[in-house]
Amino acid sequence: MNSTDQPRAWWWPLATSQQLGSRKPLARVLHGRPLVLFRDSHGHPAALPDRCPHRLAPLSDGCVRDGTVECPYHGWRFDQAGHCNQAPGSLEQRSRVPLLQPLQTCEAHGLVWARDAAAADDRPPCAPTPSENALDVFWVHDQVRCSLLEAAENFLDAFHTHFVHAGWIRRDTQRQRVIADVRAIDYGVEARYSEEGLQAGLISRLLEGSRGESFGRFLLPGLAEIEYRDRSGRLNLLISAWLVPAESGRLQLIARVATRRGLLPGWVKRLALRPLFGVILAQDKSMLEAISANHQHFAHCADTWGPTHPLDSRQDLLGPWIRQLLEKGQLEGFVASRQELKL
Ligand code: FES
Numbered sequence: 001m002n003s004t005d006q007p008r009a010w011w012w013p014l015a016t017s018q019q020l021g022s023r024k025p026l027a028r029v030l031h032g033r034p035l036v037l038f039r040d041s042h043g044h045p046a047a048l049p050d051r052c053p054h055r056l057a058p059l060s061d062g063c064v065r066d067g068t069v070e071c072p073y074h075g076w077r078f079d080q081a082g083h084c085n086q087a088p089g090s091l092e093q094r095s096r097v098p099l100l101q102p103l104q105t106c107e108a109h110g111l112v113w114a115r116d117a118a119a120a121d122d123r124p125p126c127a128p129t130p131s132e133n134a135l136d137v138f139w140v141h142d143q144v145r146c147s148l149l150e151a152a153e154n155f156l157d158a159f160h161t162h163f164v165h166a167g168w169i170r171r172d173t174q175r176q177r178v179i180a181d182v183r184a185i186d187y188g189v190e191a192r193y194s195e196e197g198l199q200a201g202l203i204s205r206l207l208e209g210s211r212g213e214s215f216g217r218f219l220l221p222g223l224a225e226i227e228y229r230d231r232s233g234r235l236n237l238l239i240s241a242w243l244v245p246a247e248s249g250r251l252q253l254i255a256r257v258a259t260r261r262g263l264l265p266g267w268v269k270r271l272a273l274r275p276l277f278g279v280i281l282a283q284d285k286s287m288l289e290a291i292s293a294n295h296q297h298f299a300h301c302a303d304t305w306g307p308t309h310p311l312d313s314r315q316d317l318l319g320p321w322i323r324q325l326l327e328k329g330q331l332e333g334f335v336a337s338r339q340e341l342k343l
Pocket residue numbers: 052053054055056057071072073074075076
């Protein structure tokens with residue numbers, strides 16, 4: 001992925017299928033480009049630049065009529081291909097050429113995806129890891145002022161949890177010896193932690209009866225996953241977080257939280273877990289935004305204090321590989337590793 005426009009060739013999720021109804025368009029930003037999402041007359045998702053060609057009004061402030069998006073200013077209507085189907089006051093029916101350039105869209109895994117039609121390649125949307133269990137699922141949405149790299153690394157870095165999430169995920173005073181294996185996977189990298197008992201924090205106590213092994217994985221273009229399994233290998237928790245670059249320094253986060261279907265109904269778990277994950281997300285967000293701002297501040301001091309490259313340690317199991325994947329589009333010189341750590 002050397003060329004700067006290649007990330008646009010991948011599918012990026014912009015909303016859950018449920019968020020995109022048939023009446024109200026949604027405003028999204030992807031790689032710095034404001035988009036309007038809506039459903040066409042067949043119910044398929046469509047994505048156009050969020051800018052009416054007439055006087056540049058945001059189409060996302062309008063509404064959806066008969067599968068077209070209607071501009072709120074003078075009521076011009078645009079179909080999924082970017083044609084103007086109706087310009088009130090005019091006798092002409094349909095623009096001969098598209099007035100707006102559509103993105104390619106699809107719907108998969110409970111999400112609406114878009115990509116640049118011109119740059120598209122044949123890789124499918126990046127799916128969550130399949131699980132053999134029946135799952136209860138809910139979604140979490142947020143925006144974070146940081147880069148994709150910063151967010152992916154934070155999400156998959158187990159060694160900040162003792163401090164940023166002390167008592168919620170782990171405690172510095174109750175570390176355990178674990179074996180960490182790092183391996184390359186298709187379009188990504190994965191860490192597997194074995195021989196860790198239950199974590200000292202609240203989340204583990206609430207969600208898990210036992211801990212067999214856990215995984216942290218990153219997949220291009222921007223999916224970070226955390227997976228907990230019990231001693232019988234059954235899934236307890238799978239968080240799949242798509243980190244979508246909205247614009248420089250701002251990410252849209254769409255996370256799918258899946259738990260094994262069990263004694264408690266899904267809605268009870270959702271009610272209990274959503275606020276807990278909200279606390280953890282707020283803790284991460286505050287650290288990430290401080291880091292990202294610091295990065296910017298110190299970028300101006302490079303001539304006096306040297307460049308602000310991160311200093312990797314043995315505990316940074318995935319961070320350096322995520323950086324490489326994002327910069328080069330693949331792993332280079334990767335060597336699988338196994339080490340013992342105190343987590
Ligand atoms: S600005 Fe959209 S119809 Fe005039």
